[in-house]
Amino acid sequence: MTEITHHAPDALLAAYAAGSLPQPFAIVVAAHISLCNDCRAACAAHEAAGGAVLETVGEEAVSDALRGRVLGLLDAPSVPEPQFERVGIFPGPVVEAMRGRPPRWTPLGMGIRQCILASGRQGSARLLSIPPGRAVPDHSHNGLELTLVLQGAFSDETGCFGVGDLELADQSLEHTPVADDGAECICLAATDAPLRFSSLIPSLLQPIFRI
Structure with missing residues (x-):
């Protein structure tokens, strides 16, 4: 697999681990986590801790404006864990969003x-x-x-x-x-x-x- 060099910021992983991201963003983060060992481990650490306290996230991870935007996503309902396996290039969360069918372009x-x-x-x-x-x-x-x-x-x-x-x-x-x-x-x-x-x-x- 190609080396991943652009990762999800910690604030986004913490929000995902807390089950607080809106569905569209949760699909993307879940798919990224399925492909990235580093972010999957970081997310697991947040989940084990019951979700990170977002106010303590390191400021170097994202800009103030972007971090604020991520923090503003926290009022949305949580998204259940994906139930589908990877199919071709599509990670399980994407396959689930397509309801197990090929994409309709x-x-x-x-x-x-x-x-x-x-x-x-x-x-x-x-x-x-x-x-x-x-x-x-x-x-x-x-x-x-x-x-x-x-x-x-x-x-x-x-x-x-x-x-x-x-x-x-x-x-x-x-x-x-x-x-x-x-x-x-x-x-x-x-x-x-x-x-x-x-x-x-x-x-x-x-x-x-x-x-």
């Missing part, structure tokens, strides 16, 4: 496809399939976005992300993720607010595709 244009796994007041979770070398339109964020790579890789203004890597983005980041050459990039992404696209056409199509 919807084209978004430029060869990019999506499969919505969860959508509601807490936010949304979706699979994204991006052809090699293709860019997701430039966008910023109205809230928090978590993106986990399941196949292939992508790069943006913050670095390179491969299988198992988790990117966290908030209102401070505007980026243009580009899939690396080679295999198509398949990601699991969750947001708690609509994205802010920089160009007109993606903005006009946004309500249709529920991004």
Whole structure:
């Protein structure tokens, strides 16, 4: 397995261990934990301690704004443990979100496809399939976005992300993720607010595709 270099911050793992993340984010964190030995061990430590006291999380883990955003997620109901095993590139939590069925892809244009796994007041979770070398339109964020790579890789203004890597983005980041050459990039992404696209056409199509 590819070495994972972008991990979930401790505040996010503590919230997950406490059963307090909204469902879309819990799906992503559960999938990341299933792929990352380090984060799985950290989460187990939080669970053994009954969940960490989030106010004591080290400030170096995340920015103040992002840490505050994570702390603000704690009022949502908990999510049960996944009951499905990994299938191909899809970790058990993703297979469960798909109810054991293959993904039903919807084209978004430029060869990019999506499969919505969860959508509601807490936010949304979706699979994204991006052809090699293709860019997701430039966008910023109205809230928090978590993106986990399941196949292939992508790069943006913050670095390179491969299988198992988790990117966290908030209102401070505007980026243009580009899939690396080679295999198509398949990601699991969750947001708690609509994205802010920089160009007109993606903005006009946004309500249709529920991004």
